[in-house]
Amino acid sequence: MMSRLSPFSLVIGNIARKPFRTFILSSLVAVFCMAMFAGTVIGLKISTGTQLAADRLGADILFVPYGYEKSVQSSLLRGEPSSFYMDRGLVGELRGEKGVLRVTEQLFLATLKASCCSYPVQIIGFNPKTDFVVTPWMNQSLNRAMNENEVVAGCKISGNPGETIRLFGREFSIAAKLDPTGMGFDTSVFMEVDRARRLLLDSELGLLLRIPEGLDKSTFISSVLVKAEPGTDVTSLVNGLSEKYAIRYNLDFTAIADMISSISSKLSVFASVFRMFSAAVWVLAVMILAFVFTIILQERKKEFGILRIVGASKGHVRRLFVGEALLTSCMGAFCGVVLAALALGLFHTYIDVTLNLPRIGIGFGKTLLIGAGVFVMGLVTGPLACLPLLRKLGSIDSYLIMKEGE
Amino acid sequence: MSVLLEVKALSKRFSRKDSTGQAFNAVSGVDFLLEEGGFLTVTGHSGSGKTTMLTMLAGLITPSSGEVLFRGTNIFSLSDRRLSHLRSKEISFIPQGAELLGNISIYDNVRSPQLFSGGDAEDSGRVDYLLDFMGIGALAEEYPANLSGGEKRRVAIARALFNRPALILADEPTSDLDPENTVMILDLLKKINAEGTGIVMVTHDENAAACGTMRTCMAGGMLEPC
Amino acid sequence: MKDKSFSWLGGICAVLGMLIVLTPYCIFPVCTKMMQLEGGSFAPMKCFWTARSVLGNGSIIILAGIMTCLCRTYALRAALGVMASAAGMVVVLTPSFLIGVCAGETMRCRMQTAPSLYLLGLLTIVCGLALAWRSARMARKG
Numbered sequence: 001m002m003s004r005l006s007p008f009s010l011v012i013g014n015i016a017r018k019p020f021r022t023f024i025l026s027s028l029v030a031v032f033c034m035a036m037f038a039g040t041v042i043g044l045k046i047s048t049g050t051q052l053a054a055d056r057l058g059a060d061i062l063f064v065p066y067g068y069e070k071s072v073q074s075s076l077l078r079g080e081p082s083s084f085y086m087d088r089g090l091v092g093e094l095r096g097e098k099g100v101l102r103v104t105e106q107l108f109l110a111t112l113k114a115s116c117c118s119y120p121v122q123i124i125g126f127n128p129k130t131d132f133v134v135t136p137w138m139n140q141s142l143n144r145a146m147n148e149n150e151v152v153a154g155c156k157i158s159g160n161p162g163e164t165i166r167l168f169g170r171e172f173s174i175a176a177k178l179d180p181t182g183m184g185f186d187t188s189v190f191m192e193v194d195r196a197r198r199l200l201l202d203s204e205l206g207l208l209l210r211i212p213e214g215l216d217k218s219t220f221i222s223s224v225l226v227k228a229e230p231g232t233d234v235t236s237l238v239n240g241l242s243e244k245y246a247i248r249y250n251l252d253f254t255a256i257a258d259m260i261s262s263i264s265s266k267l268s269v270f271a272s273v274f275r276m277f278s279a280a281v282w283v284l285a286v287m288i289l290a291f292v293f294t295i296i297l298q299e300r301k302k303e304f305g306i307l308r309i310v311g312a313s314k315g316h317v318r319r320l321f322v323g324e325a326l327l328t329s330c331m332g333a334f335c336g337v338v339l340a341a342l343a344l345g346l347f348h349t350y351i352d353v354t355l356n357l358p359r360i361g362i363g364f365g366k367t368l369l370i371g372a373g374v375f376v377m378g379l380v381t382g383p384l385a386c387l388p389l390l391r392k393l394g395s396i397d398s399y400l401i402m403k404e405g406e
Numbered sequence: 407m408s409v410l411l412e413v414k415a416l417s418k419r420f421s422r423k424d425s426t427g428q429a430f431n432a433v434s435g436v437d438f439l440l441e442e443g444g445f446l447t448v449t450g451h452s453g454s455g456k457t458t459m460l461t462m463l464a465g466l467i468t469p470s471s472g473e474v475l476f477r478g479t480n481i482f483s484l485s486d487r488r489l490s491h492l493r494s495k496e497i498s499f500i501p502q503g504a505e506l507l508g509n510i511s512i513y514d515n516v517r518s519p520q521l522f523s524g525g526d527a528e529d530s531g532r533v534d535y536l537l538d539f540m541g542i543g544a545l546a547e548e549y550p551a552n553l554s555g556g557e558k559r560r561v562a563i564a565r566a567l568f569n570r571p572a573l574i575l576a577d578e579p580t581s582d583l584d585p586e587n588t589v590m591i592l593d594l595l596k597k598i599n600a601e602g603t604g605i606v607m608v609t610h611d612e613n614a615a616a617c618g619t620m621r622t623c624m625a626g627g628m629l630e631p632c
Numbered sequence: 633m634k635d636k637s638f639s640w641l642g643g644i645c646a647v648l649g650m651l652i653v654l655t656p657y658c659i660f661p662v663c664t665k666m667m668q669l670e671g672g673s674f675a676p677m678k679c680f681w682t683a684r685s686v687l688g689n690g691s692i693i694i695l696a697g698i699m700t701c702l703c704r705t706y707a708l709r710a711a712l713g714v715m716a717s718a719a720g721m722v723v724v725l726t727p728s729f730l731i732g733v734c735a736g737e738t739m740r741c742r743m744q745t746a747p748s749l750y751l752l753g754l755l756t757i758v759c760g761l762a763l764a765w766r767s768a769r770m771a772r773k774g
Contacts, residue, residue: 158736308466309466310521315487
C-alpha cells in the first residue's frame with residue numbers, strides 16, 4: 001500500500017525531477033554559507049587570538065637589538081624562531097627609572113633546521129626571579145621550579161611531560177606542557193636563562209650563531225621587557241626611555257599595546273573584507289534566486305493552474321512554491337556549512353600559516369553556534385528571494401494560466 | 407429530483423488588449439439548471455465563451471456578474487479556501503488538453519486531489535480501481551511525458567473521479583483524439599453519469615454533444631437553443 | 633534518467649580516485665628525502681609509505697568508478713559502491729592511523745597532504761554509499 005500523498009512529497013518530486021536546476025540554486029546558497037562561515041570563524045579567531053596575545057605578553061614595553069623588531073614580532077606572534085643578542089646592562093639601569101614597575105630579560109635561541117623533517121624550535125630563556133611574562137601562566141602547568149635538565153614546552157612541541165627533547169645536542173626532560181596561546185609560545189621551549197646561555201656557548205652549533213663582538217658572553221640577552229607602574233602614560237615612558245637608552249645600547253623599542261593593535265587592525269581589515277564579501281555574495285544569491293524563481297514561475301503557470309483545479313487554494317500554491325525554495329536553500333545551506341567546517345577544520349594549520357592568523361581554535365561550542373546561525377541565514381535566502389513573487393502567484397487567474405499554457 | 411447546479415445571469419467581461427482597449431463580453435447572461443445526475447452538453451464554435459463559462463462554474467475565475475449556486479450555495483460567496491476545498495471534493499474539472507502534474511507519477515496524479523482534501527488508507531484501493539476502470543492500470547508508475555494524448559485524457563478523468571464528486575465539468579474532453587479514443591471517453595462519461603454524477607460538458611463536436619440528456623448551444627457568449 | 637545518475641556517480645567516484653592518486657605526488661607532494669635511522673642507514677619516512685598506500689587505494693576507487701559506468705547490473709553496481717566506500721575509508725585511515733605522516737604541525741604532509749586525503753576519502757565514502765544505496769533500491773524495484 002502506498003503512503004499518503006502530501007504537499008511535501010510533491011515538493012520533493014518537483015525538486016528531484018530537476019536535478020541540475022536544483023544543484024545550481026543550492027550551490028548559490030552553499031557558496032554564500034561557506035563564505036559567511038569562514039569569514040565569521042576567521043574573524044573570531046583574530047579577535048580571540050589578539051586578545052589572548054595581549055593578555056599573555058603582560059609587558060608594556062619591549063626592547064630588542066636595533067633591526068630586530070620584526071624578528072621578535074614574528075617569533076612572539078607566529079613562532080618563527082630567531083636569535084639576536086644585546087647587553088644585559090640595560091636591565092639594571094631600567095629598574096631605577098621612574099614609572100617602571102618591573103623589568104625582566106629573555107634570551108632567544110633558534111635551533112637549526114637539520115633535515116627536511118626537523119624544524120627549528122625557539123628556545124626562550126627567562127629569569128625565574130624577575131620574570132612576569134611567562135611565569136604566571138607557566139605556573140598553571142608547573143607549580144615548582146625547573147631543575148637543570150628540565151624544560152617547559154609549548155603545546156605544539158612534540159613530546160609529553162616526562163619524555164625527552166634534544167636541543168643543541170643535549171637531552172632535556174619535558175617538565176610540563178603549556179596551554180595553547182595561539183602565539184609563538186606554542187612552538188617554543190622555555191628554560192632558565194643562564195642554562196640557555198650555557199647551552200648555546202657549549203654547543204658546536206652555537207659557534208654558527210654570531211654573537212656580536214664586545215658582548216659579555218656570560219650575561220648577554222636578547223630582549224628586555226618592562227612593566228609600567230599603574231597610571232603611567234606608556235607612550236611618554238617609551239619616549240623617555242628610548243631617548244635615554246636607544247642609541248647607547250643600539251636598540252629598537254616597541255610599546256606592546258601598539259604592536260598588538262597594529263597587527264590586530266591589519267587582520268581585522270582582512271576579516272572585514274571577508275565579511276563584506278560574504279554579504280555581497282548573499283545579496284547576489286538572493287538576486288539571482290529571485291530572477292530564477294521568476295522564470296520558474298512563468299514556466300510553471302500551467303502546473304499551478306492544475307493545482308488550483310484539483311483543489312489547491314492560493315495559500316496552498318504559495319506554500320508549495322515557498323516550500324521548494326526552502327528545501328533548495330536548506331540543502332545548499334547544509335552543504336555549505338558542512339563543507340566550510342570540514343575545510344577549515346582539516347586545513348586550519350595551512351590557513352593560519354598562509355594568512356598569518358593566530359594559531360588558536362575558537363572552541364567547538366562557538367563553531368556550532370556560528371554554523372547554526374549561518375545555516376539559518378542560508379535557509380531563509382530562498383524564501384526571501386521568492387517573497388516578491390508570492391503576491392503575483394496568488395493573483396493570477398487560473399483560467400488565464402491555462403489559456404497561456406495552451 | 408433536487409437541483410445540483412443553478413446558474414443565474416452569469417456574465418464575464420474582458421478588456422481586449424488591443425489599441426481600442428474596448429471591453430467585450432465573453433459570457434453574457436447565462437442561465438440554466440442542472441439536476442442531480444443530469445448531463446448537459448454545450449456546443450459552439452471556438453471563441454463562443456464555452457470554456458470561460460465552464461471555468462466560472464468551477465469557481466476558477468470570478469464572474470463580472472451573476473451567481474453560480476451549487477446545491478443552493480453561491481460558490482462565489484465562499485472564501486478561496488472553502489471554494490478550493492469544494493473543488494477538491496465535490497466539483498471536478500477536466501481541462502482542455504488534459505493537463506497533468508509532470509513531476510509525479512500517474513498513480514500520484516490520480517490521487518492528487520488527496521493533497522488538499524485529506525484522505526485515508528482506503529484511497530490506495532480507489533486509485534487502482536480507477537486506473538483499471540480507465541484501462542490504464544499498467545501505467546501507474548509512468549510519468550506523464552511518456553503517455554499518449556488519449557492516455558493522458560483518461561488519467562485526467564480518473565483524477566476527476568478520485569473523490570467521487572457530485573459534478574464533473576469537462577472542457578472538450580474528446581478534442582484532438584482519434585475516433586476510437588473518442589468513443590471510449592464518451593462511453594466512460596455516460597457510464598459515470600449513469601452512476602449518478604452530474605456532468606456539464608462543452609464541445610464543438612456534434613456527435614459528442616448527442617451524449618447528454620440535455621443539450622444547448624452557445625454563441626457570442628449567450629446560450630441559445632440548438 | 634536512472635542510468636544517467638549512475639554514470640554521474642561513477643564519474644564522480646573515478647574523479648575522486650584520480651585526485652587521491654595525484655594528491656601525495658603532484659598536488660600536495662610528500663617529502664621524498666630519506667631519514668637516518670639509529671644504525672646509520674637511511675629509510676623513507678611515513679609520508680612516503682602513506683603516499684604509496686593511497687596510490688593503490690585510489691586506483692581501486694578509479695576502477696570502481698569506471699566499472700560503475702560500464703556495467704548494467706544493479707547488484708554489481710551496489711558491490712562496486714561498497715568497494716569504493718571501503719577504499720575511501722582506508723584512504724582516511726592511512727595518514728591518520730594505519731601509517732601516518734610526519735609529526736611536525738607545519739610539515740607539508742601534515743598541513744596539506746593529510747587533510748586533503750581526509751576530505752577526498754570522506755567524499756569517496758559518501759559517493760560510494762550513495763551508489764550502493766541507489767543500486768540496491770533500483771534492484772529491489774526490479
